[in-house]
Amino acid sequence: MFEKILIANRGEIACRVIKTARRMGIRTVAVYSEADADARHVRLADEAVLIGPAAARESYLVIERIIAAAKATGAQAIHPGYGFLSENEAFCHACDEAGIVFIGPPVSAIRAMGSKSEAKKLMEAAGVPLTPGYHGDDQDPARLQREADAIGYPVLIKAAAGGGGKGMRLVEKGADFPDALASCKREAASSFGDDHVLVEKYITRPRHIEIQVFGDAHGNVVYLFERDCSVQRRHQKVLEEAPAPGMTPERRTAMGQAAVDAARAVGYVGAGTVEFIANQDGSFYFMEMNTRLQVEHPVTEMITGLDLVEWQLRVAAGEPLPLAQEQLRIRGHAFEARIYAEDPDKGFLPSTGRLVHLAPPAENLHVRVDTGVEEGDEISPHYDPMIAKLIVWDEGGDAAASRERALARLLQALADYRVVGVANNVDFLARLAACPAFANADLDTGLIEREHAYLFPAETAAPAEVLFAAALAELLRERALAEKRARRDAHPASPWHARDGWRLNAAARRVLRFRWQEQEVAVSVAYLPSGGYRLEYAGGAVSAHGELNPRGLLRADFDGRRLDATVIAAAGRRHVFVQGRAWVLAAVDPLHHAGEGGGAEGGGGWQMRAPMPGKVIALVASAGARVEKGAPLLILEAMKMEHTIAAPAAGTVKAFRFGVGDQVGDGAELVEFEALAE
Known part of the structure; x- marks a missing residue:
């Protein structure tokens, strides 16, 4: 077994590998960019090496720096995690050349499955069912359009070297194909350095079912059952589960055997995933093979009781698979929710x-959180x-x-x-x-x-109990702060420190104001002799008492009814977590008066702002052009995804504030736009 390994990744997968390696007595080396200097995986590892600036292309994607870090620290093997270089043929080859074990499949398997087009050809030869489509090398847009027309719409354009839902576009009709193809190719080139695409028939109401496979260097290959990853947004998985609901033993065996055949066809070693598109009638087609560990592998671990990272390390060290196919069993059910x-x-x-x-x-036993x-x-x-993966069983x-x-x-x-x-x-x-x-x-x-x-x-008004919880937390926080100040004062018993609402002639009343979305609401407060408060809102009133701890946990008593909530004050907002929901209220300062102007719209003029930090990669319209509502104006790339900024109304593009290649901040004004008078 290895004495030391390097993890060529970041985030929760790096932390996950470190945890398993530590349990196995293996020392770990983390690599990190300048942006990740204080990251959790860096804190957890035994050693850490800086490999470059924040941009992945200058750090986590630079093969030479990662190999150098492994050599400098004496790491015998490199675990690539998923994403970044995990399915990069050149990286695997560089590890071989350096005499470092790549914890994954051989170069030949990555090469075979690295291109979706080539993989389809291999699978066809191996007898694995395929989705109708075009997987050829001719990438002329006119040829691709003809193939799409022949297949019949809807079709799916997919980056041949892609994954994770990037470089993928659903096209409903022929007229939309050219723009979708151009966008898909741009995103594919940006994410994978290769704009080669394939075109496939889009299956109506498909399920996305994948089979976990594992092979070793001794010729053994098994499947560890299936995961249903159908619930997706932007072609990226959101909720996964294992086993797949409604899966019959016969269908499970058929899909499992097809996945094993696919793995054997490329001489697969290590952890891999064979993904299928399944019809509602039970038929299924090969989609792609991911030559790495998948983000959703924990649900497989939960239903099998196995540690797949440990299997990866053992197989990479030359050991045979720990179990044979007939020894594998499914126990219970597991879900994974990706917290983003x-x-x-x-x-x-x-x-x-x-x-x-x-x-x-x-x-x-039932709840697991993997986070970076x-x-x-x-x-x-x-x-x-991604913030974390929440896994339950x-x-x-x-x-x-x-x-x-x-x-x-x-x-x-x-x-x-x-x-x-x-x-x-x-x-x-x-x-x-x-x-x-x-x-x-x-x-x-x-x-x-x-x-x-x-x-x-559609959102309605914030419930009264949310407003009461926010108000009570505000009052208790004021009281705690006053008590803290009193303890530091030379006269801690001074009545000026009291927050009991005492007045000479009448009970004190005040109003706490909050904003829920665009609506300002008011909670009236009267101080009670008992030390509690009388809260009124929207015609309702309660007597309120409670306790608030430093972590924002509120234990409230409203007219004898107990309510537990969490209220966090952050940057002028009050985040109220109650009864399984989160409500974000803005605390309104009565002494603050909003200035005039600053709106996004007014007098026919619009200021379109960046919804997030990113880079301008295309100006679709021209300054001075008249456009219709919904027309694309520019394309912003952020977090490896394209976001199109569209015209909010029919009108004229007055000016672009940035050019292609410019970096923009969150909220930056991108386009000056004048709407046509109605």
């Missing part, structure tokens, strides 16, 4: 910022905005009961998750897990779009 710094209400745009407050649910960040860390614009009397129990665990764990400082998808995931279609396993890759009305409900 993103705003579901704004098209899942990534969010950046510091994690002011981070409180995941407690880990135990801690409270106080920053989600930067340089890398994927349970078992019942049969498959359906196990899934039901595991789903209940997931809902409770999401209700207990607290994130403040960045926009996040925790509330959205809770709605998704509670959605009847998901609860009943009515799954396909379009579930989020199909259930849009349920998942994105």
Whole structure:
């Protein structure tokens, strides 16, 4: 077994590998960019080496620096994690040349599966079912359009070297094909350095089912059952589960054997995933093979009781697979929810910022949290905005009961998750897990779009208990601060430190104001002789008492009814977590008067601002051009994804504030636009 390994990655996968290696008595070396100098994986590793600036192309994607770090520290092997160089043929070859073990498949397997087009040809020869499509080398746009027309719409354009939903476009009709192809090729070139694409028939209501395979250098290959990854947004997975609901033993065996055949066809060694598109009738087609460990591998670990990273290390060290196919068993059901710094209400745009407050649910036999960040860390614009992976497991009397129990665990764990400082998808995931279609396993890759009305409900006024909790926390926080100041004062018993509302002639009253979205609301406060408060809002009133700890945990008593909540004050906002939901209120300062102007719209003029930090990669319109509502104006690249800024109305593009290649900050004015008078 290895004495020391280097992890050529960052975030939660780096932390995960370090944890397993430490349990096995293996020392670890972390590599990091300047942006990750204080990252969790750096703190956890035995050693750490700086490999370059924040941009991945100058650090985590520079093969020579990673090889040099391994040599300098005496690491015998390199674990690539996933993403970055994990499926890079040149990196695997460089490890071989340097005499360092690459913890993954051989170069030949990466080469064979690195191109989706070539992989399709191999799978066809191996007898693995394929989706109808064009996988040829002729990349002339006219040829690709003809092939798409012949296949029949809708079609999916996919980067041949891609993965993770990047470089992928769904095209509903022929007229949309040229623009979609151009966008797909740009994103593919940016993400993978290769703009080669393939075109496939888009299967209506498909399920995305993948098979975990493992091979060793002794010719053994097994499959560790399946994962259902159908629930996706922007072709990226959001919720995964294992085993797949409704999977019959016969179909599981057929898909498992097809996956093993695919792995054997390329002489596969190590952990890999064979992904299939499955029809509702049970038929399935090979989609691609990921020659690495997948983000969602923990659900497989939970239902098998195995550590797949340990298997990777043992196989890379030359050991045979620990178990044969007939020794593998499924136990219970598991879900994985990806906790992202993103705003579901704004098209899942990534969010950046510091994690002011981070409180995941407690880990135990049923709940696991894999993360690469801690409270106080920053989600930067340089890398994927994942905060953590929340994994839950349970078992019942049969498959359906196990899934039901595991789903209940997931809902409770999401209700207990607290994130403040960045926009996040925790509330959205809770709605998704509670959605009847998901609860009943009515799954396909379009579930989020199909259930849009349920998942994105129209917001109503903030409930009274949310406002009461925010007000009570504000009052208790004031009282605690006054007591702290009194203890430091030369006259701690001075009545001027009191926050009891005492007045000479009448009880004191005050108003606390908050803003919920665009609505300002007021909670009236009267101080009670008992030390509590009388709170009034929207015609309702309660007597309120409570305790607030330094972590924002509020134990409230409203007219004898106990309510537990968490209220975090951060940057003028009050984040109220109550009954499984998060509400963000702005605290209104009565002494502050907003200035005039500054709106995004006024007098027919619009200022379109960057929804997040990024780089301008294309100006689609021209200054002075008249455009229709919804017309694309420019394309912003951020966090490896393209975001199109479109015209908010019919009008004229007055000016662009940035050119192609310019970096822009969050909220930067991008386009000066004048709408046509109605």
